[in-house]
Amino acid sequence: xxxxxxxxxxxxxxxxxxxxxxxxxxxxxxxxxxxxxxxxxxxxxxxxxxxxxxxxxxxxxxxxxxxxxxxxxxxxxxxxxxxxxxxxxxxxxxxxxxxxxxxxxxxxxxxxxxxxxx
Numbered sequence: 001x002x003x004x005x006x007x008x009x010x011x012x013x014x015x016x017x018x019x020x021x022x023x024x025x026x027x028x029x030x031x032x033x034x035x036x037x038x039x040x041x042x043x044x045x046x047x048x049x050x051x052x053x054x055x056x057x058x059x060x061x062x063x064x065x066x067x068x069x070x071x072x073x074x075x076x077x078x079x080x081x082x083x084x085x086x087x088x089x090x091x092x093x094x095x096x097x098x099x100x101x102x103x104x105x106x107x108x109x110x111x112x113x114x115x116x117x118x
Contacts, residue, residue, distance in 0.1 A: 009057040009068050010075070017046055017079075047083050050076035051108045055115075069115065073108040080104045 020039050027036035046053055051072030058068045084100035
């Protein structure tokens with residue numbers, strides 16, 4: 001599969017993630033707490049399940065390959081650090097960051113095991 005076909009799901013994912021990230025800033029600024037919380041949950045889910053989400057996007061675009069799941073895991077790592085930073089009131093906390101990185105690693109490892117089994 002060409003590099004262009006592998007990168008399209010990544011571009012769709014990052015565009016969507018950026019859109020939701022901007023929405024969460026707007027909702028926070030306007031004190032729309034329920035909408036803020038909904039978008040925050042979406043961002044967390046997109047972060048911790050980045051590989052599977054990329055695979056699903058690629059599958060819907062008829063560009064299914066396992067490479068996008070691996071890219072998704074690598075992409076999830078800095079996003080996870082950002083999520084941990086946000087949930088610790090904008091302070092870097094080592095234990096919480098390692099816990100968040102462990103969680104995203106576990107979700108992606110589980111996904112890879114599921115994909116290998118098929």
